[in-house]
Amino acid sequence: MKKKKIVIILSTVILITLVFTVTFCLNFKSTKVTTVSNKVYVGDLNVSKQSKEDLKNNLNTYFSKKLKETSIKFEVGDYKENFSLDKIGFKYNVDELVDKALNVGHDGNILTNGIEQISSLFSSKVLEAKPILDKDVFDAFKATISKKVSKPITNPNVTFLNNKLSISGGKSGVTLDESGFTENINKLNLDKNNLGNLSCTIPTKEVPVNISPDIVNKMTIIGSYSTTINHIDAGRTNNIRLFLSKLSGHVLMPNETFSCDKTAGSREIADGYTSAAGFSNNQVVDTVAGGICQGVSTLYNAVLYADLKIVERAPHCMAVTYIEEGRDATIASGNIDFKFRNNKNTPVVIQCYVNQGTTVVANIWGVNDTPNKKIEISVEKLGPNKTKTYKKTLISGKVTKTEVLSVDTYK
Template identity: 30%
Template sequence: METAVTKKNEKTRNVILISLSVLILILFLILLQLSYTILKSDKVYKGVYADNLDLGGLSSQELKETLNNKYKYEENNIKITLTTETTETTNKYKEKHSLTDLGISFDIETTANNVFSIGRKGNIFERLHEIFSTNFNDINISPEITIDQDKLNNIVNSFHEKTFVPVKNPEIIFDNNSVIINSGHHGISIDKEQLFNEIIRYSKERKNTKISIPLIITPQEKFDLEELYGNICTEPINATVRVVNNVMTTVSHKVGRMIDKSVLEEAVIELNKGDNITKELPITLIEPKITEYQLKANMFRDNLGTGKTYFSTASQYNIDRNENLNLALECIDGVILAPGDTFSFDKTLGERTAEKGYKSAKVFSGGKIIDAIGGGICQVSSTLYNAVLRSNLDVLERHNHSFIVTYMPAGYDAAVAYQAIDFKFKNSTNWPIKIQGRTTDANELVITIIGTNENPGKTVEFYTQLVKTTEFKTIYIDDPQMAEGKTVIKQNGINGYVVDTYKIVKQDGKEMNRYKITTSVYIPLNKEVIRGTNKSLPQHTDVRDPDSQEPSLEDDADLQDPNPEDDTDLQEPGLENETQDQKGTNVDSDTVDPQDTVDSSDTADSQDAVEPPDAVDSSDNTDNLDSNDKPNSNSIETISSQVEEEDNS
């Protein structure tokens, strides 16, 4: 049973609960209103600072004005001093810049936003927590910094340029009879990237600061005695010429120098001790053998050597052949070679074509005599070869003909064939040389090499020795259309020979050296005879159509021997005459190989041959014939290899 006390207590408890509920509700409403008011505030919350400057309670505009005043002052008044370290050889350098000068500024807008954002991020509870926290723990905001990269780089580069000292390496200067040697000096520089980063780092501290930049020392090169001695001492260099497209230009001489090495060594020791040390030392000048003045005064002064051969104008064939000869002669006439230059007959003439005016004439090919464009020019190359021998120049390439030729003694000819075999020689003198070619009214082909003979007492002579003779064979060709007993010579025979050519070098008439320069191998040309086998025809009667007959040497004027009445004696070099059957074989053309390769550069020739020179003396530098000599049609024409004692077979 409830008592009155119990009822009273229950009533009291209910009143208390209701009162507390109302109070809590009131407090909640008050707190809610307060929170709303705080969250809706447009001021900086209490406890927010920027660089220890209290910004609480400031509006957004007031905040920006306050920050602008503070940081603009710092931009213009905080100074950063840039300085270099002192070294033994350089003084300290320094310069002072404001943050504005350095391109460093404060971002007022961003900094203000950062300050104003305190208490305004996250949900309601996060915001309230941060707002109430600032009442107990202040928040200090650092300003945002903006860097003008170009402006700062300009300051850094300018500082680098003002402190930079380039390395000056040692140098030598020649002054008449002395050499001036300077040790040079070391270089100085700074690390620009390091300076850039240091400026940014110290600018964030926003206080007057000195940045000390270490110097980078780059030492100059030191003198090396042997290298310096080699640079000072030089051999004299003769004046010379340079030839391009046959246009000659003079290259000046250079004076040589010498120095006392012991004196130089003492100087090097002193020079390597420090910077900007100078020594002047005496040197000896050495004049070259050929100065520019001497070169111009003595250039093309002497006739070094002459080659001479004869040609014929007796027939239309010879006229065509001589046109080829003259075309080739025009190509080489006037050619200039500087010292050390190489002459190539093939390169100088180029391809021999009808478009260039070359005619068809006899050539050697595959052991036969045929017609081809450019026949006859081997007489030019052979005559030039003899001029080269007499000029005592270095022969680089030379080949003999496959058969002997009539215009040049055995061992002295030079065959050429476009892009197959060439004649080459080198200007082995210290002076430029020039080739001069001409023909005379006496049907002489004369080639002379002019230059400068530095040793007139030195002469060269040449002679040949017959090593071997290979007799030709007679081949008979039966012809049923020709009467039995009748014969016609289709091709006369030529013996083959192996001939060695020797060179004698003399000084003032005394023999200094004798050696073989070439071995020339000539193959035999078989004699071909057509003989009749028709017994029904009267003897000595030929019923064939003359146009269909093989030409005989008696009927072929271009191949006719100068003495067609009987077989011609061929004089072997160094031996007595040996009777040979050589009618119509006075052919100057060459063969490249036995595979029917046509040598279009050489032809058959009906002119007389030149007597082979026995021990030609180059002291007079001319061929052993003069214009009044009669060519000997009985001499053997030979060719030799260009390499000393090398057998070119």
């Protein structure tokens, strides 16, 4: 009986000691670590016994070299090109890897740390090092690839006759499938054993240009505006007519953005333009292609009435005579543009021309799927040289939306 009591007491003491020991081990944390443990690798780089500063510098050097030396072959059709991982946007999270390496054998409790330290005497601890994508760099890379593989549509032939239009011909374009491209990049196996043999197919999608006869037959003028040529000048009128001829007949597919500057192309003497009055440094001077902004302003207002999405528009530095302040638009080759996007579900067609040498006309043709909708444009004077321009959308005569288009200041 006495022996039994002693056994019970000893068992109790051992149990209590064990409980306290385990509790202590589970709650005790190691002191701050300054060097990496033995036999620790980041990828295939041995980082054992390195200080935090040395570790970070060595990892940055090591991965920078790896990113530059490792490339991926991109291909679609006849296009093939290699790009290094750093150009694509891949990088390594060095700070995270530094913390992980320093914490090997130190990030648990005494019990688990002890086991890990003992195991390091016999085997290595390898930390996985896999590159991640830097979004900004990758977005820029996607834009580069898009330019290399995209093919613009060949605009169909458009004829305007007796308030009707006909469309024929044209060729579809090609553009980068951005979501598919991102998905293909994310699927790449960037394991260290595969880094020498990587390839990626570039997915593309067709930009259709064919328009069904049914859609063409339904097209009417959905937005129109005209301005008067106040100062008859043969050179200026010629410039406007030539400029508008480059824009007229352009078919804009759903979600496509139209650029006046890009579509009109070069505007020099060699292109048939002449010198005429225009703005430069807040002064009226003769400039090559002077006067074309009257065409831009007229088109801008037709686009507003067609209820298309304005992407980019800038006013003149000074007020012009052919249109109300706050309703003008200007362009400057390579610097200032007028852009708009077809936000409809069906194509639209641009028509613009000089009528009888005295009037600039701009029409937007499309399918009028909301015949009870009306757009109203108004300008509020905020002072002698400042305006605020509003756009109201009315459905069946009732205002459903009012928006500020711009606040403009003139010299």
